[in-house]
Amino acid sequence: MVKVGIIGAGRIGKVHLQSICNYVRNATVKTVADPYMNEETEGFIRSFGVENVTKDYHEILNDPEIDAVLVCSSTDTHAPISIEAIAAGKHVFCEKPVDHDIEKIKQVMKALEGKKIKFQVGFNRRFDHNFEAIRAAVKEGRIGQPHIIKITSRDPEPPSADYVAHSGGMFLDMTIHDFDMARYLVGSDVEEVYVQSAVLVDPAIGEAGDVDTAIITLKMANGALCVIDNSRRAAYGYDQRAEVFGSEGMIATANDANSTAVLSNAQGVTGEKPLYFFLERYMQSFAKEMACFIDAVEQDAETPVDVIDGLQAVRIGVAAKKSVDEKRPVALSEID
Amino acid sequence: MVKVGIIGAGRIGKVHLQSICNYVRNATVKTVADPYMNEETEGFIRSFGVENVTKDYHEILNDPEIDAVLVCSSTDTHAPISIEAIAAGKHVFCEKPVDHDIEKIKQVMKALEGKKIKFQVGFNRRFDHNFEAIRAAVKEGRIGQPHIIKITSRDPEPPSADYVAHSGGMFLDMTIHDFDMARYLVGSDVEEVYVQSAVLVDPAIGEAGDVDTAIITLKMANGALCVIDNSRRAAYGYDQRAEVFGSEGMIATANDANSTAVLSNAQGVTGEKPLYFFLERYMQSFAKEMACFIDAVEQDAETPVDVIDGLQAVRIGVAAKKSVDEKRPVALSEID
Amino acid sequence: MVKVGIIGAGRIGKVHLQSICNYVRNATVKTVADPYMNEETEGFIRSFGVENVTKDYHEILNDPEIDAVLVCSSTDTHAPISIEAIAAGKHVFCEKPVDHDIEKIKQVMKALEGKKIKFQVGFNRRFDHNFEAIRAAVKEGRIGQPHIIKITSRDPEPPSADYVAHSGGMFLDMTIHDFDMARYLVGSDVEEVYVQSAVLVDPAIGEAGDVDTAIITLKMANGALCVIDNSRRAAYGYDQRAEVFGSEGMIATANDANSTAVLSNAQGVTGEKPLYFFLERYMQSFAKEMACFIDAVEQDAETPVDVIDGLQAVRIGVAAKKSVDEKRPVALSEID
Amino acid sequence: MVKVGIIGAGRIGKVHLQSICNYVRNATVKTVADPYMNEETEGFIRSFGVENVTKDYHEILNDPEIDAVLVCSSTDTHAPISIEAIAAGKHVFCEKPVDHDIEKIKQVMKALEGKKIKFQVGFNRRFDHNFEAIRAAVKEGRIGQPHIIKITSRDPEPPSADYVAHSGGMFLDMTIHDFDMARYLVGSDVEEVYVQSAVLVDPAIGEAGDVDTAIITLKMANGALCVIDNSRRAAYGYDQRAEVFGSEGMIATANDANSTAVLSNAQGVTGEKPLYFFLERYMQSFAKEMACFIDAVEQDAETPVDVIDGLQAVRIGVAAKKSVDEKRPVALSEID
Structure with a gap:
């Protein structure tokens, strides 16, 4: 059972929360963090049986029980949070784009070097x-x-x-x-x-x-x-x-x-x-990418979309x- | 939150279990009963967080916490178990056909008379x-x-x-x-x-x-x-x-x-x-019929497929x- | 070159006229007969280079140059005219139905017996x-x-x-x-x-x-x-x-x-x-049935839709x- | 009735011949010219009732009875023959491309200047x-x-x-x-x-x-x-x-x-x-472009595809x- 922390509880963070809870049988979400966490969002998250809800994502990075982190925060924080998560030994699923700046993506790549960390980019399609x-x-x-x-x-x-x-x-x-x-x-x-x-x-x-x-x-x-x-x-x-x-x-x-x-x-x-809205059109793909990420973590296999894909x-x-x-x-x- | 008991853990009982656990936010499955319950089936059921697994469906009928019962047993038992469940004051979702024998369906209709019991037949299509x-x-x-x-x-x-x-x-x-x-x-x-x-x-x-x-x-x-x-x-x-x-x-x-x-x-x-198999083809319809049944129970509304539909x-x-x-x-x- | 006479210059007679003139390279229409022939219809027929236009279909039956007759007159005359044409030694293409009365169709069948006459029924579809x-x-x-x-x-x-x-x-x-x-x-x-x-x-x-x-x-x-x-x-x-x-x-x-x-x-x-109208929808089939009839006549082959088909x-x-x-x-x- | 001469009896010349004879009611083909005219081609042309078959296209240009010319010869001759035809006062339907050389197309445009000549380019699609x-x-x-x-x-x-x-x-x-x-x-x-x-x-x-x-x-x-x-x-x-x-x-x-x-x-x-072959796929369009050209000639209207279209x-x-x-x-x- 892979324990997951989600950083960012906006639209896409919620999608991944639902996917893991409803479709992915070999993972559970332990903690969700968002600096703008409010009551409604917390209620939504808790309805899926999530234990911890916080404003501080460091609670996730510092939790030794958590294996993998979903970086669903704003685009400008994807790279730095990914780097922190890698340093904390967490596997990382990072939403697209990793960054607008190629240099910052290269820093993520450097952070990954020599580590046994799984890194997947959110090209759900x-x-x-x-x-x-x-x-x-x-x-x-x-x-x-x-x-x-x-x-x-x-x-x-x-x-x-x-x-x-x-x-x-x-x-x-x-x-x-x-x-x-x-x-x-x-x-x-x-x-x-x-x-x-x-x-x-x-x-x-x-x-x-x-x-x-x-x-x-x-x-x-x-x-x-x-x-x-x-x-x-x-x-x-x-x-x-x-x-x-x-x-x-x-x-x-x-x-x-x-x-x-x-x-x-x-x-x-x-x-x-x-289908009008990307969440309707691609809901099943979001679930499947999550299942693939969790499988890669659990089975120590390659992720299907890696940081090079994010860079290119x-x-x-x-x-x-x-x-x-x-x-x-x-x-x-x-x-x- | 509607508490549900499932009687019969064969193929269709499992489908309804999954539907309620993955899609229906206002219900939980408390107990699943099947006379042929084995380890594998029990493991599958428990993986959805179901508390009680039993061979005796009377545990469900006698449990005052349980609001609604899904009758997913063999066809010849649909009518008698439905009648017992009605007597026990449970709302009933009964798989199709209610019975091959029109007389027995009429007995179910009689059992329902004057009761505030919801009864839905499993015409999922x-x-x-x-x-x-x-x-x-x-x-x-x-x-x-x-x-x-x-x-x-x-x-x-x-x-x-x-x-x-x-x-x-x-x-x-x-x-x-x-x-x-x-x-x-x-x-x-x-x-x-x-x-x-x-x-x-x-x-x-x-x-x-x-x-x-x-x-x-x-x-x-x-x-x-x-x-x-x-x-x-x-x-x-x-x-x-x-x-x-x-x-x-x-x-x-x-x-x-x-x-x-x-x-x-x-x-x-x-x-x-x-799509080759009825479970692939109709999976979404099974989830939706369950959501409708639970909504009818929770909101004291008419069920969308009633015993008359079953009879006709x-x-x-x-x-x-x-x-x-x-x-x-x-x-x-x-x-x- | 098969020489054709058309009996009946209504809608379907005109369709066959056009088909033969525009698509069927091994036939020509020599005469068109219609008891209600008027100037407009005559003009239309002549514009295809047809030599003879008449009110009396016997001109066709009595013309030794004409090999084949298209019976496109009113339904009640299909059988009697077909029988006359057969007696005159003409190959017959007869519009559907041969007759509403089974007995009359059997008379046509009898007329065909032992003759080397081609008979095709207009099931164009x-x-x-x-x-x-x-x-x-x-x-x-x-x-x-x-x-x-x-x-x-x-x-x-x-x-x-x-x-x-x-x-x-x-x-x-x-x-x-x-x-x-x-x-x-x-x-x-x-x-x-x-x-x-x-x-x-x-x-x-x-x-x-x-x-x-x-x-x-x-x-x-x-x-x-x-x-x-x-x-x-x-x-x-x-x-x-x-x-x-x-x-x-x-x-x-x-x-x-x-x-x-x-x-x-x-x-x-x-x-x-x-396509809204049967002539739009089936125009190509009308041309093809005509080509097949003419081929059967020319090559002394079986017609693709025979009198038995008409009867059944x-x-x-x-x-x-x-x-x-x-x-x-x-x-x-x-x-x- | 527009009288037409066809210059070039290759594949496309034959297509236009068929189109005019089978579909275009207000035109007839009087003469077909091709320097490589052989018996087989002549037989094909004559089967449509064409009077004159020749190797010399000047017979067409010099025939005062002919109103319109179809230029279906090899591409390098499109422009010069069109210019000759224009000089002879013939309306011109010219196959595409008018020429590979923009300069030559401009010469055709010049030849058309001030003339009441219809000119259409063969963009059949x-x-x-x-x-x-x-x-x-x-x-x-x-x-x-x-x-x-x-x-x-x-x-x-x-x-x-x-x-x-x-x-x-x-x-x-x-x-x-x-x-x-x-x-x-x-x-x-x-x-x-x-x-x-x-x-x-x-x-x-x-x-x-x-x-x-x-x-x-x-x-x-x-x-x-x-x-x-x-x-x-x-x-x-x-x-x-x-x-x-x-x-x-x-x-x-x-x-x-x-x-x-x-x-x-x-x-x-x-x-x-x-449909595999362009003649199958576009047969109906060839007939329609011809009908439009003939209509433009007959009604002194603009052609639907003019020399500017050819140039552009x-x-x-x-x-x-x-x-x-x-x-x-x-x-x-x-x-x-």
Whole structure:
């Protein structure tokens, strides 16, 4: 039985709490820490039978009974808390992105060196049933050599301009999942990035120095070409699709909906919209990533998403930004 | 917090145990009873934090702390145990069918008379996301007046001839869900039943006096016509679809699959098979029916599937059998 | 080059005229006859380069240059004109139904006896790309032994009560295509018919002594069960689907639409309605049946739909009517 | 009745011949010319009732009875023959591309200046039912302002290296259709082109100086971003899809198949592959473009695809080539 402490009881911290309590049979959550802990949150946490609720995450790091820590705090604290946790000998599950700053990710990597610490980054989409099915087909050679990867990733609603200002920009906040997905789907690194982008959804996003619409072309190390298209707002909800085309065929996924029901009437033949909210769409993937992390801890196995994966996605994001600024393709080797 | 006792720790008893522990926040399972309780089962039950595990279900009935009982024992004991539980003042969730014998169901109805006892029958498919979507569309008038109801229900594998011999026959064992579905989808009773059936899957089923393939036509009280098609074996897995056609349109559902992935290659364009096993296909519906039962108990509200629903489905099943025997349409009014 | 005369220049006669002129390279239409020939129709016919346009179909029967005749006149004249044409040594393509009266069809059969005359009945749906794909899969054994056949056939608009009065009833007018389809899809005859029907679309149809909604169960000679569902009015257009389920799998078709375009917006994910009108939906099948008829004539081969097919579909229709009248399953052997 | 002469009796010339003879009621083909005319081709042409068959296209240009000319000869002769035809006062339908050389297209434009000559370029895909449905939805504002355009265009088989050497390269030979499609779907010009490409299908294509796989990003004048993905070989056949995403929704098309039949068995749920060959896939569009050209001639209306459309697609193709050579985004304004 793996004993877990959760640092950060915001939306994603709560998701992981639920996942462990409801789905993961070989772990329990002993302590949840959050500096802004309030009564409502505490009540929610306690309803899952969690013993300790605190404002100070050091209670977790100092608790010798706790094996593993979930870092679900604000992005700027991911790296320093991870480093503290590693120093305390805890296995770490760190939410994405590890940091916006490549240097800080490298410090985490350094902290991990020579340690028998498990470190997993929260790229939950790798554990989604649809994307897993693509990955499996590619891995089994069912599409032959991959030639073209296409990822569509569109949010149902843009974030507030306020959020945008502190988000690190669309590429590090939103597209980062897609960068990781490109690497995951074909098991290859990215060599070059070109971005064509625009502000078409909300001028306030542009005023905050960001973009809201983009076509991103990646050249992969294995020779495949990848294209990601992003929008901060899809009127029909959360659009999350992918396709890998190769020498022997193509594997593609569609969106998930709440039901398969289709209404045929004088207006047309109408199915349900995609699941609207990322928590609906990806709930099962959050549970599965947690189960995989706990298994890696318990069985002393490799985590399925490691710190290098965390680093590479950020490097691609930084290259994407540079491509926008300099209006040219940017080699990943230009980014340290 | 509703305290629950589970009588019967077979496959379906375990499903309800998991549902309550993982999804239903306003209930706990205090005791599980099964005459064949063994170590493995006890270990499984205890891993959910259940206090009492016993071979004698009277421990549950005699426990004044327990509010509600789930009757998950063998079919022939559903009615007598339900009656005992009602006498003990427990709310009852009874697995389907309440009994093969209409007389015994009427005894349960009598036991309920004048009591403030909640009674729910385990027609879980009413809580399935796809069938709920049809029901909602029909109820909201989106297809106008219902004219034609079509239900496809095909199992992935036939039961053993042994099982068949004690199952009450395909209509009471398998089609009973579809009879309830017909009533549920359009909110109307059945008036007449005609069956055309055959033994096409396994001669042993015929030798056991049952059929394995059937087309069943129902005339509904609201004037709609319904057709159910059944097979005990679909090579591609569990086939569970429905369609309601009305004056303003049609609402139809497809099967659920594990993912939306589609492989295009030289052989064709291939998607995944339907979810194969009823527990995969209907897991979410089992959780939801349990949540609804607990809510009905806690809020003193009507249960969504009551003893009359349990009775009617069996009456239709008995009429179906009679239609096969007498090779003619049978009015439901002929069946008491 | 097969020389063709067309008797009857109504809607279906014009369809065949176009098919032969535009698609069938080994035939020409020499003469078109219609007692109600008017200027507009004549102009239309001449625009295809047809030499002779007449009111008297005997000009066709007496023309030694004409090899084959298309009987596209009113239903009550199909049999007598066919018999005249056979006597004149012409090959005959006869629109469906050959007659409502089984006796008259038998007279046609008698006229054909011992003659080297090709006779084809206009069950065009056998030549539809979708239904051909089902038939091919069944024939190739890709679904194993057929167990269940399902045919959905719903019209976009009900006929006028006037039309209904002279139509021979829904089973001989509309379902007759589906009866033929059942036989075609699995290559087997029908043994028993049971109908559950209703008047749900238009009371005037009921007043004219007909039904507008039906579920028809057929028992096939090969042991398979078949169900046809009919409605005289589908709000979303012409609904023409079929499914054959067997020991090794299922083959099913969906409706055709004008395009594959799907609109996703805040209201849902909406595709186009099925092609609305039977001429849109089945145009290609009309062309193909004509090409097959001409080929059979030219190559002295069997026609793909013969007079027995014409007879059997009518017998099933008559049995269906009897089933409604007598509220019981009717064996086909009861119908001569 | 428009009298037509066809110059070039290769594959595409024959397609147009058939289209006019079978579908276009207000035109006839009087003469077909081809320098390589042989008996077989002549027989084919004469079977459509064409009067004159010749090796010398001047017979067409000098025939005062002929109103319109279809230029279906080899690409290098499109421009000069068009210019001759214009000088002879003939309306011109010119196959794509007008020329690989922008200068020559400008000479055609000059020849047209001040003349009442109709000139249409053979971008047949604009007349495809699926792409027309997208265009209509965009035009009617059903997806709001267009933000992202996605075009997938993959051939079933690569051309021979020999063909590649004289094709003008993939962008002018194959992608040119997609460039026109991008402009057509949203009714906007292209401002900038960036290409990421590779040789993944056949090294011989690379040795011939061309690419066989590409991701092409376009910036449109209306602010939308477009991405085209191309491959010279899709194992599952001809892949022709498009999607336009906008402020209010998305409209997308799938491939056409020969039937809607889907086989469900132990291996999965398998539909048919896309129509394999461009003539199958686009036959209806070829007929429609011809009908539109003839209508424009007959009614003295604008042609739906004019010489500017022909010019722009080539300019984008030239920019695409430059982008590959110079590994940078290329503004269309750089290309004259």
